[in-house]
Amino acid sequence: MKIIKLMREKTLQVFSVLVIVYLMLPLAVIILLSFNKPKGRQNTSWNEFSTDAWTNICRDQTICSAFATSIKIGLLVTLISTIIGTMISFALIRHRYKGRGSTSLMVFLPLATPEVILGASLLALFLNIFIPLGFWTILLAQITFTISFVVVVVNARLAGMDSRLEQAAMDLYATPLQTFRYVTFPIALPGIMAAALLSFSLSFDDYIVTVFNSGRVVTFPIYIWSAAQRGIPPQVNVLASIMFLGSLLLVLIASLIIKRRKAIQV
């Protein structure tokens, strides 16, 4: 009886721990292997501890330039697709106009299109209108699908927003511009931020659409993919670890700020 009771109480905890371990294990392996000195080319099995990769991240210059390119493209894609996507979302949710249905369809189409087809079609397009492949075509290609994600996320936020809040603001002497600045935008902001984060990670991580349209530009995913043929150097693990720890730090800072805000309110 006692065992059954104990099992009942502990089952959830045990399962929770197992799930967390399952989710965290790959990350742990990545970090662990960043301190490895691989025997041969493949950094897949533990050989001996070393901080070489950490102290010498840019030994292979293409790693760092690919990483920088991806960050640069990611930031630009995020900025452009968040602005345009947010504006589209406002138009779709707030206004009833001719062609609203087809706008909506056009926006959601890239979500339903397989990436291979999207990438290949864009390549055909760029070749046909003689746009040289490279940095700008990657940017354009990625924006076409990140916009759709931005619209979906911001739509969800705006649809849940009571339009009477804006009426109340206008009733309280706010001009349309002030209404947007002090009411609409702050309320929509969490949705817009989430959309921006999503489009950054989609852009940073995209391989298929990018590889069709990259020309000779090498992004981080493209570098890793080609390096995988020859053996991935531990520097890749280092960069991955840095990104993981960096985002962990951001999350921690965010939760600290929220905690402090709550503390002030009470």
Next chain:
Amino acid sequence: MASNRPKVEDLHLVNLTKSFGDFKAVDNLTLTIPAGSFFALLGPSGCGKTTTLRMVAGLEEPTSGQIKLGQDDITNLPPYKRWVNTVFQSYALFPHLTIYENVAFGLRRQKAKDIDNQVKAMLELVELTTQAQKKPQQLSGGQQQRVAVARALINEPDVLLLDEPLGALDLKLRRQMQLELKRIQTEVGITFVHVTHDQEEAMTMADTIAVMNEGKIEQMGSPIQIYEHPKTAFVANFLGQTNLFEGTVAGIEGDELAVKVKDVTLYVPLSSTEIRSGRIVFGVRPEKVKIVDQGKTGLPKNQISGSIKLTAFVGVSTQYEVITNWGQEISAFEQNIDPSAVSLGWEPRHSFVLDPDQDLTAGLDTSWDE
């Protein structure tokens, strides 16, 4: 607080009409709301009262007609340029701002001076000083309601519009807030225009009630006036229970009109109607009707005998449904009565006369649909 602003002005609605397609929500409404009054627009849902309010706020554009505040035509001013503020149904408080910032919102947009002191004074007036740094969703319904009032009132508008402001509160809190709003109105002296479908709420709070039906005003007057002397069947039925009688004029006796209803003669004051012959319809409120054992004396002048068909205890009194010998049901409020055979009686002056050609059931089934 209102002392440093120019005098509050009368609100005039002139031939105001609002159509949505073929449907006329507000139909050629002309109305003057005196400065400083507590005015209620009362009517069933869909009668056009909220549309009227939204036009005054500037949130809805009139199809035709004018809205004037004193001498100023405000018909086409955007909402942020009118000295009118609204307490919205379900409040529409800004969820991302604290209570303090919600209340300060209007003053900040006007770039007012000394915002801090004004906000603090206003929070004090609505007894929310301790809640200033909380967010709206952390407050109870009644507290949110007071924030909504404070947020509108702090701007010292000429007119404060209240759109079913107590609809979301439970009965007890609603009673409490009715008195509270009345107190605040008396204190600040601003014109309150209150939209409601709750006739009790309108009667408790307003100086003047306009009963609206299908985009038009059926009757306007003080609560006592429209309750005791409704002019139409709609008003009579919407404001409470009514016993209606149909009869023919039998003659004039002194200052009263004798009316033959089936086999009894009932009296109505001459002053209450122009009708001197032919068909007539009049009514009396159940609480004006006295019930005694049949055969007992001491009843007022208008008398009918009947038998009790139904008894319902409603707390402060008991409601009786008495059936007359011609089969009409009459309701009356009285303390406990035992026998089934009774006599009913009321004073002629408690009767009110209606136009006999209208639909006598108007307003009967609409008053409880929300």
